[in-house]
Amino acid sequence: MPIYEFKCRKCGEPFEVLFRSREDKTVVACPKCGSKKAERLLSAFAGKIGNTSAGGAECGSCAATSCGPS
Ligand SMILES: [Zn+2]
Numbered sequence: 001m002p003i004y005e006f007k008c009r010k011c012g013e014p015f016e017v018l019f020r021s022r023e024d025k026t027v028v029a030c031p032k033c034g035s036k037k038a039e040r041l042l043s044a045f046a047g048k049i050g051n052t053s054a055g056g057a058e059c060g061s062c063a064a065t066s067c068g069p070s
Helices: none
Strands: 003-008 014-018 038-041
Antiparallel strands (some): 003 014
């Protein structure tokens, strides 16, 4: 089961979320302030870092391989 690192865009709290699978639609919410606007910190995949300012929340809960530019 993959564990992804996120960073809250509201308060800046870093946290990890465990996904049961790459398709898991777990809602990512900050454990500190409850905000769902969290961006995923990509350590293994490059190329989406510059995209997090637009649609980062939507892409935060899906696999990087399934929401990249088509
Ligand atoms: Zn937060």
